[in-house]
Amino acid sequence: MRHMLVRMTLLCLFMASGEVAHAAESGSQADTLDQQMVLVSAGKFTRGSNHADDEKPARRIYLNAFYMDKYEVTVGQYARYLKVTDMEEPPDWSIMNQPQHQRRPVVNVTWEDAVNYCKWAGKRLPTEAEWEKAARGTDARIYPWGNEAPTRLHANFGRKDWDDHQALTPVGSFEAGKSPYGIYDMAGNAWEWVFDWYGNQFYKKGPEKNPIGPAKGDTKVVRGGSWLYVPEFLRTSFRFNADPSGQQFGYGFRCAKTP
Structure with a gap:
């Protein structure tokens, strides 16, 4: 009996240490991802294209320097945020927040959810123009690669x-x-919320330096396409819009930061 109790005690300690190690590993991965931002230097790039009316005109515009997350925000990162802030979980969180999904993008989040996470992390959502420059660089490429x-x-x-x-x-x-800046998944995987309201004529009248979308609107811009969509939606200049309160399977985000 004594030997059995000793073995059970050792087994419990082993399992507990494994859980701690797994938690530490997950936390370490989240910390590493948080620290990985890429500097996009100040200067001009070509925004837009002639593929669709809301992408016209293709025009050289200027942006100040900014940092962009190298990766989309993951389930593991968002889980840590929820634990610290006690914010409301997105739909299907119990399915999403599983060990095998910790490095997959968090989705089912609203625009406001994305804003709040970035603010908590000491960052912000990128503008639509910042997102496009980070995705395509300065050579007007069609896709990030x-x-x-x-x-x-x-x-x-x-x-x-x-x-x-x-x-x-x-x-x-x-x-x-x-992308040219070494940023991953700017085409496919998850749509990414950006800061701007959507305006289908904004490119025709917006400023040529550090543009931010219309002052108000009904929908917010999402960029990059997702796991569900065909190649046309993966173009760096492709614009899409969504209800900011929507919580969709394909809608995630990444953060930016001003130097």
Whole structure:
């Protein structure tokens, strides 16, 4: 009996130490991701294209320098935020917040959820113009990696089934799909909320230096396409809009920061 009690005690200690190690590892990964931002230097780039009316005109505009998250915000990072702040969990959180999903993008979040997380992290949502420059660089490329049509080596797109968060891939999975600044998943995986209200004529009348969308509107801009969408939606200049209160399977975000 004594030997059995000793063995059970040792087993409990082993399991507890494993849980602590896993928690420490998850926390360490989240810390590492938080620290990985990329500097996008000040200067001009080509915003827009001639593909769709709301992308016209293609124009050289100037942006101040800013930092952009190298990766989309993950489930693991968002779980830590919820624990610290006691904010409301997004829909299907019990399905999302599983060990196998910790490095996948968090989704089902509203625009305000994204704003609040970035503020808590000492950051902010990028403007639409900042997002586009971080995705395409200064050479007006069609996709973050260049002008080559998307393949399964570049991005996560064109899937049919959500499959309880399995449709999303862990952030940073597509080395060939990086932007010119080394930023991952700016095409596919999850749509990304940006700061701006959507205006379909804004490019035609907006300022050419540090533009921020219309002062008001009904929908917010999301960028980058998602796991569900076809290649057309993955273009760096493609604009999409959504109800800011919507909580969709494909809507996530990343943060930016002013130097």
